[in-house]
Amino acid sequence: MPAAGPRFDVAVAPSGYAWWYIDATSDAKGPDGGQYGLTIIAFIGSVFSPYYKLSGRQRPENHCAINVSLNGPRGSAWAMTERGAARVDRSADHFSVGPSGLSWDGDTLVIDIAEISAPLPYKVRGTVRVRPEMIGTTAFALDPARRHRWHPVAPRAHVEVEMSHPGVRWSGSGYFDSNFGDEPLEDGFDDWHWSRAHMKNDVAVLYEGRRRDGTPFDLAVKLDRQGRWHDVVQPAKARLPRTGWLVKRATRADEGSTPRVIKTWIDAPFYARSKLATRLFGEDVEAVHESLxxxxxxxxxxxxxLPYRMPRAFW
Structure with a gap:
């Protein structure tokens, strides 16, 4: 399916969702030795929102949030405050939720963050710039009916992070994609495992899991530096240790290799995001991995x- 750019003006039907996901890791050759990780997710019809679910999911635009998760040795932060339609503004190249927003100029995605953490209230402030190396122009269906779709917007990017709260500044490599759906995520799937890894010339993205009807699904692609993609055979199954909440993690790796969890960035009752050291398609790589x-x-x-970690603001 053809796609181009972030598409912040995409139509989201009742019960549906859209999100834009950015992750970044600091440069391993930098002063912090690659110890920082950042993820930012901007939601319309926030898929994990208890408020959206209780409302009957009739107005996805009334349940938006920008989630920020920063991990590192000198500063970590988390924020995810949901806001209503009156506090949302979006167009093809702009999406703001309350005081935070994302803007795309065709060359750089600028993310201005002005959030308050929960349950402990503290400021999360800063600016993140994402400069894609290439733009993906294909969206992929995750189910036969195409009710859930994934679009790798910029599989490889340079990211600059300047945070005033906490006071950290670093740069590194990043990744930018988006997902869209016409039904609640939990209606389509029971679980999934996803990872992306920057290789010497390509970006490998691996999806696998189980749909709600019990059928398995998987998707494995490589994207080159021009944004062109091709299917690849999934590497061998590999085990990862369960999280502190005992969430099962699974991944893929070359036969005979053993992936290792470098750092678990998010350990929640139903979700985990981690940084892995692994081997894929003959290369030793670091990967960002999630299990849901x-x-x-x-x-x-x-x-x-959920409300303790994901409050809803009425201003």
Missing amino acids: SLARFRSPIVQSM
Whole structure:
């Protein structure tokens, strides 16, 4: 399916969602030795929002958030405050939620962050610049009915991070994609595992999991420095240790190699994001990896916990 740019003006139907995801790791040759990791996710119809679910998911535009997760030796931060439609403004190249926003000029994505963390309130402030090396022009369906779609916007990018709260500054390599859906994520899937790795010439992206109807799915692609893609055979299955919340993690790696978790950035009751050292397609690489258990997410116990970490603002 053809796609171009971030598409912040995409139509989101009732019960649907859209999100734009950026991750970055600091340069291993920099002064911090590659110890920083950052993820930013901008949501319309926030897929993990208990408020969106309780509302009947009729107005996705009324449930938007910008999630920021920063990990590092001299400063970490987390923020994800949901806001209503009155605090949302978006066009093809701009998307703001309350005081934070993303702007795309065709060359650079500028993310201005002005958030408050929860449950402990502290400022999360700064600017992130994402400069793509190439732009992907293809979106991929994750299910036969095409109700869930993935678009690698910029699989390889240079990222500059300047945070005033916490006071850190670094640069490194990054990745930018988007996902769109016409139904709740948990209606389509029971779980999934995803990873991306920057190789010498290509970016490898690996998806696998189980749909809600019990059928497995997987998607493995390489994208070159011009944004062209081709399918590849999934490497061998490899085990990873469960998280502190006992979320099962799974990945792929070359036969005979053993992936290693360098750092778990997010350890939640139904979700984990980690940095891995692994070997893929004959190369030793570092990968960003996530595991998502939507069966866990559907649990009433987990649903009752979410508002403490993901508050909703009424201003």
